[in-house]
Amino acid sequence: MLYVVATPIGDVSEISLRALEILKNCDVVICESTKEASKLLRAHGITGKSYEVLDEHSTPEDKAALVPLCAEKTVALVSDCGTPGFCDPGADLVRLCRQKNVPVKSVLGASALMGLLSLSGQRIDEFVFRGFLPAENEARARALKDLTKEKRAIILMDTPYRLKKTLNDMKEHFAQRRFLLTMNLSQEEEIVLEGPIDKLIGGLKADKAEFMLLVYPV
Structure with a gap:
């Protein structure tokens, strides 16, 4: 399962309770920057997560390799701020997961x-x-x-x-x-x-x- 999780665009508290629950319980966090993602999670008392990077430098092969992970585990996709998949590489992962019938759910928030x-x-x-x-x-x-x-x-x-x-x-x-x-x-x-x-x-x-x-x- 892939969750597309919106994160704050400014104030760190601008995040939904549902998003925090998913970030707390997911197996893997896919992010643009491990520095930014871990900083956000630490601010909400969430540590010890496994991270994968998806950014503008990710190759088609990099993106394809993330799909089996989303099929086998509970995965949260985040961007540095705002909603993933909106003007960032997250859209490619969502498309690839849908093509492989991997469930994708949105976790709405800051925009x-x-x-x-x-x-x-x-x-x-x-x-x-x-x-x-x-x-x-x-x-x-x-x-x-x-x-x-x-x-x-x-x-x-x-x-x-x-x-x-x-x-x-x-x-x-x-x-x-x-x-x-x-x-x-x-x-x-x-x-x-x-x-x-x-x-x-x-x-x-x-x-x-x-x-x-x-x-x-x-």
Whole structure:
């Protein structure tokens, strides 16, 4: 059995009782980083776990080797923060398990995406989740140009060190739209900025942060 377990995106206590029970009783924890996973478990008094790593460097063979483990044992899949399988390699393991008829169950919890939408103060019935833009400049420019045709709300995310680059991209391609920027959600240094892009850039106090960006609909 594979459990897809959502973990905190900020405050360590932002985790469900069900998730803690599964993490306490599972045989194996599959994680992106043993350092981050063990830190979380220790914070809740859980020690002595067996870990396997599934990250962006895992090969197809690495992922396939985890499937028999999920078939034979009780396994918890976690990411460094948030819900596994959402913009991370966990999705590949879920697919492989389903192909082999290994039961997969979700253990719901913290979601940066839902947190962003809940802070918008606007009813958004439709949105385009674009996620991570390409890192390479030409591909990134093409992706942004395509997005300018989209009239619905758009949600973007990227690595912390691309925060300023992403905002500058928005200034170039979406100067007439309004934005909601969330940084370090559920942490003490959480910041939420809303308005035109110049206001967001002017209100920036750090060069990098865990962030998500909502481009409001036209």
